Amino acid sequence: GQQVMQIPQYQHVQEGEDFTTYCNSSTTLSNIQWYKQRPGGHPVFLIQLVKSGEVKKQKRLTFQFGEAKKNSSLHITATQTTDVGTYFCGEAAGNKLTFGGGTRVLVKP
Amino acid sequence: DGGITQSPKYLFRKEGQNVTLSCEQNLNHDAMYWYRQDPGQGLRLIYYSQIVNDFQKGDIAEGYSVSREKKESFPLTVTSAQKNPTAFYLCASSIGTAGETQYFGPGTRLLVL
Numbered sequence: 762g763q764q765v766m767q768i769p770q771y772q773h774v775q776e777g778e779d780f781t782t783y784c785n786s787s788t789t790l791s792n793i794q795w796y797k798q799r800p801g802g803h804p805v806f807l808i809q810l811v812k813s814g815e816v817k818k819q820k821r822l823t824f825q826f827g828e829a830k831k832n833s834s835l836h837i838t839a840t841q842t843t844d845v846g847t848y849f850c851g852e853a854a855g856n857k858l859t860f861g862g863g864t865r866v867l868v869k870p
Numbered sequence: 871d872g873g874i875t876q877s878p879k880y881l882f883r884k885e886g887q888n889v890t891l892s893c894e895q896n897l898n899h900d901a902m903y904w905y906r907q908d909p910g911q912g913l914r915l916i917y918y919s920q921i922v923n924d925f926q927k928g929d930i931a932e933g934y935s936v937s938r939e940k941k942e943s944f945p946l947t948v949t950s951a952q953k954n955p956t957a958f959y960l961c962a963s964s965i966g967t968a969g970e971t972q973y974f975g976p977g978t979r980l981l982v983l
Contacts, residue, residue, distance in 0.1 A: 853969035
């Protein structure tokens with residue numbers, strides 16, 4: 762079945778620096794959703810991308826859907842300690858949401 | 871207050887025992903889901919339900935059972951057939967199943983004694 766791969770699995774970031782996490786698929790995605798899960802918490806919806814090449818911004822977060830709709834990225838600028846958590850991407854299709862394994866982000870103050 | 875509630879927050883199970891995890895939503899959502907999350911891992915779909923009295927198996931349904939007798943409730947039973955039940959269980963709901971946002975409950979941590 763459809764598999765969504767996320768890289769890197771872990772991301773250690775110095776506070777104030779930028780980083781990017783990626784979501785890749787071998788087949789075309791109908792859409793991509795991003796969620797954030799704080800340590801000990803539950804996933805919270807961040808954004809959904811549907812169109813080829815789509816870019817959406819939420820303050821310091823920039824989400825992009827690839828032109829071929831096979832990959833997506835999340836770029837965070839000026840990382841803060843509040844950015845700590847696991848970021849999941851997933852495709853909503855076939856009546857369900859298939860998640861990638863997530864990128865765990867740790868911020869060094 | 872609208873949202874999804876799960877209870878209990880922590881649950882301990884003895885070997886060979888069935889346990890039921892509660893999930894309730896007052897968002898008037900048609901679709902509900904159960905996921906399992908192991909430490910440091912992603913979310914894997916156990917079961918989902920699109921409407922009342924109907925549900926489908928997800929990717930790891932073996933050893934689990936569900937019911938959907940009411941729109942707002944989707945309890946999950948972890949049976950004794952599930953050999954490695956220790957995990958974090960998350961319930962979610964969405965308006966429908968056409969790619970809408972999923973809203974997650976706070977989760978239940980199940981530990982086997």
